[in-house]
Amino acid sequence: MATGGTSSSSGEGFLSRMALNDNKAGMEGLNRDKINKIIMESSKGSRFYENELKKEQQVNQRIERMMLQKAHITEQQLSKAQAQVEKMTSDLERGRDLSRVIVHVDMDAFYAAVETRDCPDLMDKPMAVGSMSMLSTSNYHARKFGVRAAMPGFIAKKLCPNLVIVPTNFDKYRAVSAEVREVFADYDPHFLPMSLDEAYLDISDHLEQRRGWPEALRTHLILSMYVCVCVGIAPNMMLAKVCSDKNKPNGQYRLPSNRQAVIDFIQDLPVRKISGIGKVTEKMLGALGITSCSHLGQEMALLALLFSETSWHHFLHISMGLGSTHIERDGERKSMSTERTFGEMGALEEQFSLCKELCQDLAQDLQKEALKGKTVTLKLKNVNFEVKTRAWTLPCAVATTEELFAVAKDLLKTEIDNVSPQPLRLRLMGVRVSSFASADDKKPLQKSIVGFLHKKQTDSSSTSQISSHKPNTNTSAETDISMSALTASDKMTHEPSAHASTSSYCSTEPESGTDSLTCPVCFREVNTTELTVFNRHIDQCLSGVTMGKLLSRCVLDSVGLRLDSSAGDHTESTTGLLLYETSTANISLSTVGLNPVCLNTCPNGDVSIHRANTLKVSSQSDPHVRVCLLSPGGPRPMTTPKPESRDHRGPALTCPVCQETQDTNDLTLFNRHVDLCLNQEVLHELGGLASVDRTTHTAPPAAHKGPCFRYVLFTE
DNA sequence: GGGGGAAGGACCA
DNA sequence: TTCCTGGTCCTTCCCCC
Numbered sequence: 001m002a003t004g005g006t007s008s009s010s011g012e013g014f015l016s017r018m019a020l021n022d023n024k025a026g027m028e029g030l031n032r033d034k035i036n037k038i039i040m041e042s043s044k045g046s047r048f049y050e051n052e053l054k055k056e057q058q059v060n061q062r063i064e065r066m067m068l069q070k071a072h073i074t075e076q077q078l079s080k081a082q083a084q085v086e087k088m089t090s091d092l093e094r095g096r097d098l099s100r101v102i103v104h105v106d107m108d109a110f111y112a113a114v115e116t117r118d119c120p121d122l123m124d125k126p127m128a129v130g131s132m133s134m135l136s137t138s139n140y141h142a143r144k145f146g147v148r149a150a151m152p153g154f155i156a157k158k159l160c161p162n163l164v165i166v167p168t169n170f171d172k173y174r175a176v177s178a179e180v181r182e183v184f185a186d187y188d189p190h191f192l193p194m195s196l197d198e199a200y201l202d203i204s205d206h207l208e209q210r211r212g213w214p215e216a217l218r219t220h221l222i223l224s225m226y227v228c229v230c231v232g233i234a235p236n237m238m239l240a241k242v243c244s245d246k247n248k249p250n251g252q253y254r255l256p257s258n259r260q261a262v263i264d265f266i267q268d269l270p271v272r273k274i275s276g277i278g279k280v281t282e283k284m285l286g287a288l289g290i291t292s293c294s295h296l297g298q299e300m301a302l303l304a305l306l307f308s309e310t311s312w313h314h315f316l317h318i319s320m321g322l323g324s325t326h327i328e329r330d331g332e333r334k335s336m337s338t339e340r341t342f343g344e345m346g347a348l349e350e351q352f353s354l355c356k357e358l359c360q361d362l363a364q365d366l367q368k369e370a371l372k373g374k375t376v377t378l379k380l381k382n383v384n385f386e387v388k389t390r391a392w393t394l395p396c397a398v399a400t401t402e403e404l405f406a407v408a409k410d411l412l413k414t415e416i417d418n419v420s421p422q423p424l425r426l427r428l429m430g431v432r433v434s435s436f437a438s439a440d441d442k443k444p445l446q447k448s449i450v451g452f453l454h455k456k457q458t459d460s461s462s463t464s465q466i467s468s469h470k471p472n473t474n475t476s477a478e479t480d481i482s483m484s485a486l487t488a489s490d491k492m493t494h495e496p497s498a499h500a501s502t503s504s505y506c507s508t509e510p511e512s513g514t515d516s517l518t519c520p521v522c523f524r525e526v527n528t529t530e531l532t533v534f535n536r537h538i539d540q541c542l543s544g545v546t547m548g549k550l551l552s553r554c555v556l557d558s559v560g561l562r563l564d565s566s567a568g569d570h571t572e573s574t575t576g577l578l579l580y581e582t583s584t585a586n587i588s589l590s591t592v593g594l595n596p597v598c599l600n601t602c603p604n605g606d607v608s609i610h611r612a613n614t615l616k617v618s619s620q621s622d623p624h625v626r627v628c629l630l631s632p633g634g635p636r637p638m639t640t641p642k643p644e645s646r647d648h649r650g651p652a653l654t655c656p657v658c659q660e661t662q663d664t665n666d667l668t669l670f671n672r673h674v675d676l677c678l679n680q681e682v683l684h685e686l687g688g689l690a691s692v693d694r695t696t697h698t699a700p701p702a703a704h705k706g707p708c709f710r711y712v713l714f715t716e
Numbered sequence: 717g718g719g720g721g722a723a724g725g726a727c728c729a
Numbered sequence: 730t731t732c733c734t735g736g737t738c739c740t741t742c743c744c745c746c
Contacts, residue, residue, distance in 0.1 A: 043732080046731090048731095049732095055725090058725095130733085131731090131733090132731055133731055133733070134731090134732060134734090135733095136733085149729085152731065153731075153732090154730075154732085155731090155732080194728085194729070195729045196729085275727090275728075276726095276727070276728080276738095277727085278726060278727045278728080279726090279727090280725085280726060280727085281726075310740090311740095334737065335735090335737080336735090337735060337736075338734090339734065340734090341732095341733060343731095375721085375722090377722090377723095385732085387724075387725085388724085389722085390722085390723080391722055391723075393721065393722085430734090432735090432736095435721095
C-alpha cells in the first residue's frame with residue numbers, strides 16, 4: 001500500500017503526520033531523519049501524540065476506502081469521466097484570463113524580523129517568536145535546525161538548545177504591518193491583506209498608469225530595512241502565491257503572462273506547494289501516485305470518480321494553472337469566535353466562569369462590528385485533544401454577553417452531564433457565532449436602551465416614588481451572591497479587569513447635571529455618573545442571578561406569555577429587552593402546556609398562579625409592580641414550538657428528570673415538561689436557589705435538546 | 717431529492 | 730512539563746418538506 005509509513009497502534013514506528021514539514025524556505029537539505037527522530041522522541045507517549053496517531057489511522061482508513069473504490073472502477077466509467085474532464089478542460093481553457101498582473105507579497109519571517117529590529121543581537125542567533133508551547137515563526141538560523149512555525153517551543157529547544165524564544169508582541173507587528181500596507185495601497189488601493197505579513201495586489205491598473213511617469217516616481221524607498229519581502233508576480237492569485245515562495249528570502253519571481261509559461265511552470269510543481277493542499281490531501285493523492293501538478297492533470301478522470309465535484313474541479317484548475325484573477329476584498333464575514341487554551345480544567349465553577357468570559361469577549365467583538373448571529377457554537381477540546389463542537393440555532397440573532405452565555409452555558413452543561421459523574425476535563429474552550437443577520441439587522445444595539453434610560457431619567461415622579469417607597473429592597477438580594485458555578489463568573493464583574501465587557505449596555509456619557517442614573521433593568525437609581533460603575537450594576541441586574549429571582553425561558557416561552565391589555569405601557573427595545581411598567585399585571589398564559597408546579601417553584605413570592613391560565617404579578621407591600629422580561633434577540637415569537645424529535649411512544653411517560661409519571665401521551669406536552677424540569681435543575685444549580693440532589697437524576701442529559709434562556713421577573 | 721442544520725475535519729496564516 | 734488561534738470551506742449525516 002502506498003499510504004506511507006503507517007505506524008502501529010502501539011505507537012512504535014513512524015508517525016508521518018508529525019514529521020518535519022520542510023515545505024518552507026530555508027529548510028532545504030536538512031537531515032530529516034535526525035530531526036524526525038528528535039521530534040518523535042519528544043512527543044511519543046504524550047496525549048497529543050496518541051491523538052495524532054488516531055487521526056493518522058483515520059486518514060489511512062480513508063485512503064483504504066478510496067483504494068477499494070478505485071479497484072471497482074470500470075473502463076466504461078473511466079472513459080465517461082474522461083469525456084467530462086475534457087469538456088470541462090476546453091471550457092476552462094476558453095475562459096483563461098492572462099490579462100491581469102497579480103502580486104502576492106509575503107514578509108519573510110515577519111515577527112522574527114521585527115524582533116530583530118528591536119534587538120539586533122538576535123541577528124546572528126537562532127531565534128523564534130512564541131512560547132515553549134507554540135512558536136509563531138523562526139528565523140533562518142533556527143530553520144537550519146528544523147525549527148519552524150507551528151512547532152512547540154520545547155521540541156524546538158531539543159532540536160536547537162541555543163534557540164532564543166522571544167514572546168509575541170502583536171502591537172508591534174501590527175504597527176509595522178500598517179506601515180507596509182500604506183505602500184501596498186499606493187500600488188493597489190483595493191489590495192487584499194491575508195494576515196499581518198501577507199497580501200495580494202492587482203497591479204494591472206497601476207502598471208497602465210505609470211507608463212508615463214518619470215523615473216523618480218517609479219521607486220519606493222519606504223520599506224524598512226529589517227523587513228524582507230518576497231514577491232510573486234503572476235497572472236492569477238494561485239500562481240502568484242506559489243511564485244512568492246520561489247526566491248526566498250527577500251527575492252521576487254515573475255511568471256510571464258503567457259499560456260506556455262504557465263503550463264511549463266506548473267508541470268513539475270509538487271502538489272503540496274499549492275495553497276489549499278495540506279498534509280492529508282497530499283497523502284491521499286500520494287496514494288494514487290500523484291505528487292506533481294502534471295500527475296494531477298494526467299489522472300483527472302480518476303480523480304473525478306474518487307473525489308467530490310468541488311474537489312476535482314479544484315484539482316483541475318490547479319493542473320491547468322488557473323486561479324482567481326480578481327481580488328475580492330470586504331467579503332462578508334461568516335462567523336466570529338474566540339477560544340482559549342489552558343491547563344487542565346475540570347471544576348464546574350471554573351468552566352462556567354470561563355464560558356462567560358469568552359461570551360463577554362465575543363460580545364465585545366461582535367459589538368465592534370455591529371454583528372448579530374443566530375447560531376452559537378461551543379467548542380471544547382478535552383485533555384486528550386479530542387475536539388467537539390456543539391451548536392444551537394436561535395430563531396433570532398443575538399449578540400450580547402447574556403444572550404450568548406444563555407446558549408453556551410446550556411450547551412456546556414449538556415456536555416458536562418454527558419460525561420457525568422466523571423468531570424469534563426478540558427484544555428480548550430471556544431465560543432463562535434455564525435449565521436449573521438442581514439445588513440439591516442446589524443445596526444448598533446444600544447440606542448433604544450439608552451433611550452429608555454433617558455426617558456427614565458426625566459421621569460422624576462416615577463423614579464422618586466419608587467425610591468421613596470422602598471429604598472433598600474435590593475440590599476439583601478445584592479449581598480446574597482451565590483457561590484455556585486454561574487455566579488463565580490458574575491463575581492468577576494466586580495473585578496476591574498472585567499469592566500470592559502459591560503460597555504455594551506451604555507456607551508454614551510450621562511447628561512451633565514445629573515448625579516445618578518436609573519437602571520433600565522431594576523428601575524433603581526444608581527448613585528453614580530460613572531459609566532463603568534453603572535454598567536457593572538446593569539451587568540449584575542441582567543445576569544439575574546444576584547436577584548435570585550429567575551424564571552426559565554422555557555416556562556414563559558412555552559406558555560406564550562402575554563400581558564393583558566390592562567397591563568400598561570411597555571417598551572420593546574431592539575436588543576430584545578421588553579420593559580413593562582404596570583401597577584399589577586395579569587399575565588396571560590395563553591397556550592397549553594403550563595405545568596403549575598414549575599411556576600410555583602419560582603422563588604418570587606409575588607408571582608402566583610391567579611387563574612388557570614393567568615400569571616398574577618402583584619405585591620402586598622407595594623402597589624407598583626415592575627416586570628422586566630429579558631428576551632434574548634428581540635421580542636419572543638409567539639409561535640408554536642418547534643416539533644421535537646424525541647421518540648417516545650405509549651400512553652405512560654415518565655419524566656427522566658423528576659422521575660414522575662406524566663398524565664399525558666402528547667409528546668409536545670411531555671417534552672415541554674422535561675425541558676421545564678431540566679431548566680429548573682439548571683436554575684437551582686446555577687442560581688444557588690436550592691440544592692439539587694443530582695444522584696436522583698438518572699436522566700440522560702442529551703434529552704435536553706436546547707438551551708434555556710433567562711427571563712427575570714421581580715417586583716418593587 | 718433538495719435544502720438546511722449539526723458536527724467534524726482540512727487547511728491557512 | 731509543555732503542541733495556538735481565528736477564520737473559511739468542505740463533507741457527511743440526518744431530518745424535514
